[in-house]
Amino acid sequence: MDASDLRIALVAGNYNYVRDGANQALNRLVGYLLRQGAHVRVYSPTVAEPAFEATGDLVSLPSLPIPGRKEYRFPLGLPRRVRKDMEAFAPNIIHIASPDIASHRAVTWARDRNIPAIASVHTRFETYLEYYHLQIFEPYMRAGLRRLYQRCDALIAPAQSTVAVLEAQRMNDEIHIWSRGVDREQFHPGRRDMDWRRAHGIEDDQFLVAFLGRIVMEKGLDVFAEVIDRLKQTTPRARVLVIGMGPAEEWFAEQLPDDAVFIGQQTGNDLARAVASSDVLLNPSVTEAFGNVTLEAMACGLPIVATSATGTNSLVSHGENGFLSQRGDNRAMAEALARYAADPALAAAHGEEGLRRAKLRDWDAINSAVLDVYRSVIERRRKGE
Missing domain, CATH: 3.40.50.2000 (Glycogen Phosphorylase B;)
Structure with missing residues (x-):
């Protein structure tokens, strides 16, 4: 046919x-x-x-x-x-x-x-x-x-x-x-822009954790906020970049540190630049059937910290291109982020593996x-x- x-x-x-x-x-x-x-x-x-x-x-x-x-x-x-x-x-x-x-x-x-x-x-x-x-x-x-x-x-x-x-x-x-x-002409590590980071008040040695997606409760906003709170206790130089918009934005801003950077919804090359300019993607959602944002971050060379859930499990292999934690284990996610912050070589290696996988799609x-x-x-x- x-x-x-x-x-x-x-x-x-x-x-x-x-x-x-x-x-x-x-x-x-x-x-x-x-x-x-x-x-x-x-x-x-x-x-x-x-x-x-x-x-x-x-x-x-x-x-x-x-x-x-x-x-x-x-x-x-x-x-x-x-x-x-x-x-x-x-x-x-x-x-x-x-x-x-x-x-x-x-x-x-x-x-x-x-x-x-x-x-x-x-x-x-x-x-x-x-x-x-x-x-x-x-x-x-x-x-x-x-x-x-x-x-x-x-x-x-x-x-x-x-x-x-x-x-x-x-x-x-x-x-x-x-x-x-994933659109690899749009999403790739070359989009990383340190001047863009600095323009948003993010210093070169700060560890930037990205949230990417609709700002709605079913994306695990409560988990994200708690993980960041735990991370800040051991890694005070950590910062948060929120990419997206949604009805829970005000609530989310109240839960996150005062220095979190909200840039709203981004598209095209602006979106790719924001993702690539981050250091890690934290994705606590368990509702996705796939997780497009995870793949986009991988294509930009970012390591992933996420909840073990449908979709994510097909993209992230624990200890290879990111770290997975069981649902509710917020401590494990915070520890994984802290590990990347303390070991840039490990973060780079996991990011490279994620990029290799993204290139196959x-x-x-x-x-x-x-x-x-x-x-x-x-x-x-x-x-x-």
């Missing part, structure tokens, strides 16, 4: 209105598919001023702001005008990228027409509940995810560690890996795996298997 034979309807809860790792991966995938000659139509909520320009044709879904997280929107389904548009587009595969009402409706629409549907898993949504003290609802969320994912012909996940969790949770019998790449080769999954499920459905 040629790529030009594919007609893909992609349904996503956030395609471009807020920038995050998941929707940037989706936009890269759509760009790759279009270059191969495939036909793609994206269905997602839209806003007047999106974070970046959408790749491909984008049809707006009705949506409402999510309570408490108004920057994100919740799709309300597939109204008649959207279903008519989808009928006219005549997809031969549906790809859903978020477990919401629109995705449920899209899978039902596909099953009613004997069209295969796949789902890409971008984050561990059920783990979010703990950060908002709603753990009691986790079994119900997991059951809802299972109902949606089992109605799909296949799942694609970004790392083997995530696949293992999905298999254990009985989400689907067929799960493939769609990993993540080519976006086109990675996205071709999704193309293979599309072809496989379409062929299987045609054969009636």
Whole structure:
């Protein structure tokens, strides 16, 4: 089956209105598919001023702001005008990228027409509940995810560690890996800029710990702050650089030392410069299915200190390109940071190993795996298997 034979309807809860790792991966995938000659139509909520320009044709879904997280929107389904548009587009595969009402409706629409549907898993949504003290609802969320994912012909996940969790949770019998790449023309050690550091009041001999990502509680902000507090007790010259923005920014600033540097959301070469100008990435999040920020830091030659979790475990090998700690072991993370601060040669060696691994991740080769999954499920459905 040629790529030009594919007609893909992609349904996503956030395609471009807020920038995050998941929707940037989706936009890269759509760009790759279009270059191969495939036909793609994206269905997602839209806003007047999106974070970046959408790749491909984008049809707006009705949506409402999510309570408490108004920057994100919740799709309300597939109204008649959207279903008519989808009928006219005549997809031969549906790809859903978020477990919401629109995705449920899209899978039902596909099953009613004997069209295969796949789902890409971008984050561990059920783990979010703990950060908002709603753990009691986790079994119900997991059951809802299972109902949606089992109605799909296949799942694609970004790392083997995530696949293992999905298999254990009985989400689907067929799960493939769609990993993540990194733009090595953008992210590389040559972006390191000591003048930029100095302009932000960071001295050359200070040990700069980076936080990179949306400033939201599910990124492990409380853990990050406690680890830094422990680190400062043994390494007073340590500093914090926060790259990103989000609704918990004020809370985060209150928890971190007064000399923490917040530079807001960065993009393009500005983002790469900020990452490369740091000395280590501290990533305590357990909610990612992959961890794009970890790979970007590796591509800049940074060692990684992180919580052992899905996604991260597929990128970081303990003692080789970073240090992993068990969830809740904040002391171990602080000790790992202090070790890097005291031993620049070790930090450099681990950074070099991370860079070597990052160089192996080519976006086109990675996205071709999704193309293979599309072809496989379409062929299987045609054969009636």
